[in-house]
Amino acid sequence: MSFPWAKRYEPTHPFMVWVDEKLPLPRLVHGAIGAGYPVPRNLNYFWNFGVLAGFCLLLQIVTGVVLAMHYAANTEVAFGSTEHIMRDVNWGWLLRYAHANGASAFFAVLYIHIFRGFFYGSYKAPREMVWLLGVLIFLLTMATAFMGYVLPWGQMSFWGAQVITGLFSAVPLIGDWLHTYLLGGFAPDNAALNRFFALHFLLPFVIAGVVILHIWALHIPGSSNPTGVEVKGESDTVPFHPYYTAKDGMGLGVFLVLYCGMVFFAPNALGHPDNYIPANPMQTPAHIVPEWYFWPFYAILRAFTADIFFIPAKLMGVLAMFSSILVWFFLPWLDRSPVRSGHYRPMFKWAFRALVVDLIVLGYCGGSPAAEPYVMISQIAAAYYFLHFLVILPVISGLEKTAPLPFSITQSVLGGAVSGDEPAHAVPAE
Amino acid sequence: MVRIVAPFVGLFFALSALWAFVVGAESYITEPPAATAESVFHLKPQEVSFASDGPFGRFDRQQLQRGFQVYSQVCSNCHALKYVAFRDLKDLGYNDDEVKAIAAKHDVPVYNPATGEVKTRKGMPADHFPPVVYAGQGNPPDLSLITKARHEGPAYVYSLLTGFGDQPAEVLQRFPEAKVPDGLYWNPYFANLNIAMPPPLVSDGQVEYGPGNPKPTVKQMATDVAAFLVWTAEPKLEKRHQTGGAVVLFLMFATVLAFMAYRNVWSGVKH
Numbered sequence: 001m002s003f004p005w006a007k008r009y010e011p012t013h014p015f016m017v018w019v020d021e022k023l024p025l026p027r028l029v030h031g032a033i034g035a036g037y038p039v040p041r042n043l044n045y046f047w048n049f050g051v052l053a054g055f056c057l058l059l060q061i062v063t064g065v066v067l068a069m070h071y072a073a074n075t076e077v078a079f080g081s082t083e084h085i086m087r088d089v090n091w092g093w094l095l096r097y098a099h100a101n102g103a104s105a106f107f108a109v110l111y112i113h114i115f116r117g118f119f120y121g122s123y124k125a126p127r128e129m130v131w132l133l134g135v136l137i138f139l140l141t142m143a144t145a146f147m148g149y150v151l152p153w154g155q156m157s158f159w160g161a162q163v164i165t166g167l168f169s170a171v172p173l174i175g176d177w178l179h180t181y182l183l184g185g186f187a188p189d190n191a192a193l194n195r196f197f198a199l200h201f202l203l204p205f206v207i208a209g210v211v212i213l214h215i216w217a218l219h220i221p222g223s224s225n226p227t228g229v230e231v232k233g234e235s236d237t238v239p240f241h242p243y244y245t246a247k248d249g250m251g252l253g254v255f256l257v258l259y260c261g262m263v264f265f266a267p268n269a270l271g272h273p274d275n276y277i278p279a280n281p282m283q284t285p286a287h288i289v290p291e292w293y294f295w296p297f298y299a300i301l302r303a304f305t306a307d308i309f310f311i312p313a314k315l316m317g318v319l320a321m322f323s324s325i326l327v328w329f330f331l332p333w334l335d336r337s338p339v340r341s342g343h344y345r346p347m348f349k350w351a352f353r354a355l356v357v358d359l360i361v362l363g364y365c366g367g368s369p370a371a372e373p374y375v376m377i378s379q380i381a382a383a384y385y386f387l388h389f390l391v392i393l394p395v396i397s398g399l400e401k402t403a404p405l406p407f408s409i410t411q412s413v414l415g416g417a418v419s420g421d422e423p424a425h426a427v428p429a430e
Numbered sequence: 431m432v433r434i435v436a437p438f439v440g441l442f443f444a445l446s447a448l449w450a451f452v453v454g455a456e457s458y459i460t461e462p463p464a465a466t467a468e469s470v471f472h473l474k475p476q477e478v479s480f481a482s483d484g485p486f487g488r489f490d491r492q493q494l495q496r497g498f499q500v501y502s503q504v505c506s507n508c509h510a511l512k513y514v515a516f517r518d519l520k521d522l523g524y525n526d527d528e529v530k531a532i533a534a535k536h537d538v539p540v541y542n543p544a545t546g547e548v549k550t551r552k553g554m555p556a557d558h559f560p561p562v563v564y565a566g567q568g569n570p571p572d573l574s575l576i577t578k579a580r581h582e583g584p585a586y587v588y589s590l591l592t593g594f595g596d597q598p599a600e601v602l603q604r605f606p607e608a609k610v611p612d613g614l615y616w617n618p619y620f621a622n623l624n625i626a627m628p629p630p631l632v633s634d635g636q637v638e639y640g641p642g643n644p645k646p647t648v649k650q651m652a653t654d655v656a657a658f659l660v661w662t663a664e665p666k667l668e669k670r671h672q673t674g675g676a677v678v679l680f681l682m683f684a685t686v687l688a689f690m691a692y693r694n695v696w697s698g699v700k701h
Contacts, residue, residue, distance in 0.1 A: 246695040253685030264674020265485045276579035306450040333432040379451035383444040390440025
């Protein structure tokens with residue numbers, strides 16, 4: 001890529017010259033995450049979370065591969081092999097707690113990363129492909145996390161799998177056949193557990209591949225920034241290394257302190273106690289709840305309790321749950337405001353805040369029992385969720401009078417009034 | 431195209447959710463959910479504190495040994511401990527000979543794959559606690575993980591053990607059908623208020639503690655066995671706390687260095 005002032009890779013050591021001739025891998029790294037990638041100088045701390053998400057993926061792969069060496073994917077012994085890891089494998093308790101809390105950390109980081117994108121309009125042209133690949137990564141991560149949670153074969157593993165795989169039976173006409181075909185049985189059992197284990201091992205590498213595409217697509221236009229104004233000249237950027245490697249290094253430190261605090265001092269705080277009870281198909285837990293990171297979507301699934309014309313309530317819930325994420329794919333074309341950053345969009349700012357509150361309310365309802373008043377609250381919140389993305393965003397992008405944008409990143413950083421000949425309304429993305 | 435279709439899709443989902451809300455609200459008003467005996471009389475676990483609580487918590491080995499004594503003399507009649515091996519008991523401060531002696535008191539099943547016969551032999555330190563065959567009513571759960579398998583596990587175990595009593599008359603006044611069924615026992619800390627387990631700790635001094643230990647009151651025995659079950663569920667707790675302290679301290683130090691490096695690199699660059 002990218003800007004003409006990007007530093008070129010010029011190896012000086014003869015060995016590096018030799019390597020660069022045969023395989024320009026150092027050149028690739030230099031251009032991707034080294035001094036050869038110019039990045040806007042005004043990124044705030046929310047831009048740390050992409051690197052952190054990549055770190056979480058790596059952490060999950062490393063701990064997960066070692067856990068797989070000790071785990072046995074068989075319904076007779078899966079629970080016991082997990083306890084074997086906790087008790088008899090050297091540092092096995094650390095691996096498992098690091099992996100289980102790593103999933104939570106991964107989702108926490110991903111949510112902040114995604115909401116960064118929502119607020120700063122990172123999905124807008126010319127970065128639509130970065131956004132689409134990002135949503136794909138999120139979907140793959142959800143699938144991976146769900147299947148991973150089933151592996152210890154505790155009560156919540158089994159009943160969670162029962163509920164979520166049961167969604168396939170809502171497909172019209174072929175639902176029951178599809179459900180049985182995918183599970184390899186009428187209910188989650190050994191066949192399903194083996195499938196989940198195989199896919200749980202495979203998908204992280206698929207995610208890693210899509211992450212590479214995500215970063216590749218990002219490097220075509222370059223990173224966005226908090227003003228949403230495109231880079232206009234060399235003074236707007238700094239080289240990724242050492243500037244953002246240093247900043248990300250510090251961000252990683254803060255992240256690790258919080259994460260290790262969880263792993264070592266509250267490793268089960270985010271888990272459900274029922275998953276320390278071995279799976280028992282004859283005994284349904286009082287409340288079946290997924291892990292916290294699925295709560296908002298679980299609340300949407302359960303909010304649709306009434307049949308709509310010929311669509312049964314169950315199918316309606318499944319459609320709504322999948323649509324609630326699929327709608328993100330259309331975001332670049334739903335929000336037509338030429339201004340990217342929420343800072344300059346007075347109406348959008350409020351819609352965004354409402355969305356954050358809405359998601360928290362949905363999450364709270366999703367983690368609560370399927371009883372009133374939680375269901376009624378989640379119905380209102382689910383309605384707002386769809387209105388936000390599909391009605392409010394398209395409408396306010398036409399209505400809104402946006403605040404004047406700074407002329408350039410440099411100007412916004414160094415201060416100074418907006419020059420008079422700049423239009424108060426934003427210029428469309430170049 | 432997207433912008434033409436989107437509002438209709440959005441309104442479809444939003445109106446469907448609101449329709450479900452109306453249907454739900456109507457039945458909520460016409461038939462409000464009735465209170466049940468469980469929703470009124472179920473109690474949250476009592477507050478109990480253990481030496482292993484908190485980020486710097488350590489086990490009180492004397493207490494763990496007392497708890498193990500309570501488990502062996504009372505609980506083990508019905509409840510197994512299958513994820514715990516006898517060798518693990520060295521963590522409680524027993525030496526090799528004591529562990530061997532404890533193991534030898536248990537008969538461990540041995541399955542002969544050639545004949546299909548199951549025989550028993552004396553336990554060895556490498557064996558796990560053997561399964562308990564329970565002939566009575568109910569299904570006593572394995573206790574290895576019980577303090578992690580219940581909300582506020584250790585406090586729950588303590589509360590359950592000390593929470594037996596006569597059913598308050600108020601329960602039957604409000605819920606005449608909520609009489610404790612035959613063969614079950616009233617216990618407000620149990621999810622459905624009636625538990626199949628008879629009160630296991632009934633009198634002070636039921637288990638005899640050696641000299642230098644507190645008096646074996648019911649509360650003391652319940653606390654001790656709860657502490658022991660914290661250990662069976664999380665035997666690596668101390669190592670986790672110790673390692674965690676060092677790891678977090680190191681990371682904080684590294685983060686301060688990283689912060690200084692960041693300030694250094696960015697000095698002179700406004701951003």
